[in-house]
Amino acid sequence: MDRGGCQMNGGGGGGGGGDEPEQSGMITLEDLESFSEDQMSDSGNSLDEDAKSMEEDRLLHYWQDVARGHQVEVSQEMAEPIQQLTSNNQGRSNRELVPFTLLARKEKCGELLWEKRHYEKGHWACVTMREDTYEKSICYGFMKLMRYICEQNSLGNYLGMTLPIVTVVRTDENHSVISNDVIVAYFLPVEHQAQPPQPNDNEIAIEIWPANTVYTRPFTGPTNEVTIVNQINAMAEQLDSPGANNSFIVAGYTNPAHVNRQNEIWFLERP
Structure with a gap:
C-alpha cells in the first residue's frame, strides 16, 4: 500500500x-x-x-x-x-483559518484556560490511518493530504492551505492510552467548499462535518502520545462537562520543529 x-x-x-x-x-x-x-x-x-x-x-x-x-x-x-x-506558501496571507464564532472564554491570572467556539458545517478531506504507532499514522496521513493539496485532485491545481491541520484521536475509558487509529483532516478553502475537488487517492474521503461547539485549550511543544494524554486530562479538569467521551481533536498551527509550537486540544460539546 x-x-x-x-x-x-x-x-x-x-x-x-x-x-x-x-x-x-x-x-x-x-x-x-x-x-x-x-x-x-x-x-x-x-x-x-x-x-x-x-x-x-x-x-x-x-x-x-x-x-x-x-x-x-x-x-x-x-x-x-x-x-x-x-x-x-511563502507568505501567510493566503493561508486561511478554519472559520469559527467565539462564544466564551475563561482566563485565570492572564492565562487562557479555554475557549468555547462554534464551527459551522463544512467539507474536510480526511484520511484514516491504522499504523502500529500513533506517529506513523499521523505521518502517513499527512503525506497523503499533502499530495491531494498539490494537484493530485480532480482540478489538477494547487488548492491552498488552511489551518489548523487536525487529528482526531481516541482514548481508552481512563484517557490514558491513545488508539493507533487516527483521522488526519484538512479543511477545504472557502473557494472549494461548494464543489470540493475529488482526491486521486481513494483512501482520502471528502466528508461534510456537521456544525459543532468545541472547547479548546492551547498548548505549546511537541504532540506525541504522552503530551496529548496530559493535555486531555488537563482540559478535563478545567471543564465541569468534559465533552466528547473518548474522542478528541488535536489542532496544529505551527512548525512542529519549533520549540514553542502552537497547538490546541479540542473537546466536542455533548448534545
Missing part, C-alpha cells in the same frame, strides 16, 4: 538517540516556511526544467533534514509536492 512517501524509524515519540530532543512524528506545511527569503529567491514558475529539478532536490533535502528530527524518512517522490507547497 502506498504510504505517501514517508516511513518512520523507531517507535513512539522518542528521539533517535544521543542528545537529540524528543520530537513528534508529525510533519506539517509550516516546516517549509523555515526557509529564508534568500533561500527561496530562486524558486518560481520561471525555472527551466534543469533548474526546477535542482530546486526540487534542494527543497527535498531540507525537508529530509527536518524530518530526521522526527525520526521520519521522506522519499524522492515527494520532491515535486514539496516544491509546489513551498512556492505557493
Whole structure:
C-alpha cells in the first residue's frame, strides 16, 4: 500500500538517540516556511526544467533534514509536492483559518484556560490511518493530504492551505492510552467548499462535518502520545462537562520543529 512517501524509524515519540530532543512524528506545511527569503529567491514558475529539478532536490533535502528530527524518512517522490507547497506558501496571507464564532472564554491570572467556539458545517478531506504507532499514522496521513493539496485532485491545481491541520484521536475509558487509529483532516478553502475537488487517492474521503461547539485549550511543544494524554486530562479538569467521551481533536498551527509550537486540544460539546 502506498504510504505517501514517508516511513518512520523507531517507535513512539522518542528521539533517535544521543542528545537529540524528543520530537513528534508529525510533519506539517509550516516546516517549509523555515526557509529564508534568500533561500527561496530562486524558486518560481520561471525555472527551466534543469533548474526546477535542482530546486526540487534542494527543497527535498531540507525537508529530509527536518524530518530526521522526527525520526521520519521522506522519499524522492515527494520532491515535486514539496516544491509546489513551498512556492505557493511563502507568505501567510493566503493561508486561511478554519472559520469559527467565539462564544466564551475563561482566563485565570492572564492565562487562557479555554475557549468555547462554534464551527459551522463544512467539507474536510480526511484520511484514516491504522499504523502500529500513533506517529506513523499521523505521518502517513499527512503525506497523503499533502499530495491531494498539490494537484493530485480532480482540478489538477494547487488548492491552498488552511489551518489548523487536525487529528482526531481516541482514548481508552481512563484517557490514558491513545488508539493507533487516527483521522488526519484538512479543511477545504472557502473557494472549494461548494464543489470540493475529488482526491486521486481513494483512501482520502471528502466528508461534510456537521456544525459543532468545541472547547479548546492551547498548548505549546511537541504532540506525541504522552503530551496529548496530559493535555486531555488537563482540559478535563478545567471543564465541569468534559465533552466528547473518548474522542478528541488535536489542532496544529505551527512548525512542529519549533520549540514553542502552537497547538490546541479540542473537546466536542455533548448534545
